[in-house]
Amino acid sequence: MDAERAGGEQETPARRRGQGELEAQVLSVLGEASEPVAAAWVQERLGAGLSYSTVITILTRLHAKQAVTRTGRGRPVLWEPVANEAGLAALRMRRLLDKQSDRDAVLSSFVSVLSSHDEDLLRSLLAESGPDDAGAPSDRPER
Template identity: 50%
Template sequence: MSDKGREERRPHGELVAEVLAVLWGAGKPMTARQVNATLDKGLARTTMATILTRLHEKGTVRRTPSGRGFAYEPVEDAAGLVAGRMRRELESEPRRDLVLRRFVTSLSENDEEILRRLLLEAEAEDEAE
């Protein structure tokens, strides 16, 4: 592959993010062909089908039969997807207390205040139940 070809190629994560953005924006299940047309990047049909199949295998999207293929929709919104990644990272670490401490001390004052408010709200909800 030439140097120019490498420069034009986007990172895989960027393409996946674009696919998810299309699905979130649609608000309804879409086929690989529909996602590909919406992106309008000139991708091969098989490339889009592979991306969506991998997202399905990871549990990021669900699929339902549609014609001879499938229609895909996200399982969670963008915030839910990020929260899930954060939770999985935390669960994989044996020193959860240390990770949480480092995370909290790295927050901006504004984010720290939001986190405090959310914890208080969650506590109040638990007490109300």
């Protein structure tokens, strides 16, 4: 049998990470740094046998998502987080919203599926942020 080794042991397939899990881990490691750090520093702290090129790929993807910044013209390039894990999720949500032709319908649908706790929290956060330039109506009916 191909899956068996010479000693009769079966190989265990490597666990596949969930979407965004490695990005979240990289952001977490970057969040521990007190200053911008090199990719090798990130790789060392991540462990798990990740290759340097994998770490660079994840950092480059996070940079494209504007979740990290990179500094330095030569080597080493230094990386620092712009957003934590929650911030990255917020960036994803914003990008998804920006791709929609009917933002009002998307936001309305989103709010309609929130738990009452999440809805209360959202109302509180919106109240704290104050009215925007468009003049948010204050006479909206309560849900």
